[in-house]
Amino acid sequence: MCQAMSPVPAAGIFLQMTMTSSLAVRGLLWTILLPGFFAGFLPWRYFGLRNVVIDGGNPRHLLGVAAIAIGVVLLGACFLEFARRAIRTLAPVDPPVLVVQGLYRYVRNPVYLSVTLIVLGEVLLMRSMALRAYWAVWFVAVNLFVIRYEERALRRRFGRAYLRYCATVGRWLPRQPTQEHSGWNS
Numbered sequence: 072m073c074q075a076m077s078p079v080p081a082a083g084i085f086l087q088m089t090m091t092s093s094l095a096v097r098g099l100l101w102t103i104l105l106p107g108f109f110a111g112f113l114p115w116r117y118f119g120l121r122n123v124v125i126d127g128g129n130p131r132h133l134l135g136v137a138a139i140a141i142g143v144v145l146l147g148a149c150f151l152e153f154a155r156r157a158i159r160t161l162a163p164v165d166p167p168v169l170v171v172q173g174l175y176r177y178v179r180n181p182v183y184l185s186v187t188l189i190v191l192g193e194v195l196l197m198r199s200m201a202l203r204a205y206w207a208v209w210f211v212a213v214n215l216f217v218i219r220y221e222e223r224a225l226r227r228r229f230g231r232a233y234l235r236y237c238a239t240v241g242r243w244l245p246r247q248p249t250q251e252h253s254g255w256n257s
Contacts, residue, residue: 138192146185
């Protein structure tokens with residue numbers, strides 16, 4: 072006798088695929104909103120980045136392009152790490168889990184660091200005092216946000232695991248991972 076298959080597994084697979092797609096769209100949206108706005112739109116629209124002509128023989132331009140490229144690659148690695156772990160978003164106000172893998176093994180704020188590197192590369196390309204001031208304001212604002220809001224929220228949410236993580240991983244300067252990495256999420 073044949074038994075009819077339950078519709079639950081198919082519905083569960085559909086729901087999981089829908090949630091994964093939703094997570095990817097949400098993560099992509101935050102990737103566009105935060106870094107795209109601060110490192111892309113504002114410098115392009117208000118600081119004249121759209122007028123830059125890259126001179127391949129200019130070492131400063133080459134360094135600027137390298138900084139931008141490294142920042143974009145690091146940002147992409149962060150996005151992929153979050154997507155691979157099916158974490159809801161890159162949004163700093165929505166941390167569902169303490170992420171300590173990927174670039175987060177070396178530095179606590181790789182997304183902000185990536186944006187900072189991209190804008191620094193743009194500064195090198197343009198030699199604009201206004202863009203340099205913008206970069207400095209961005210970096211100070213991000214530090215204030217990270218220290219006054221994000222780190223406090225993460226300490227409240229993840230407790231000792233976050234404190235252990237902070238003790239071994241630098242906020243901005245990458246450090247070599249230690250043996251303590253395995254105990255961060257416990």
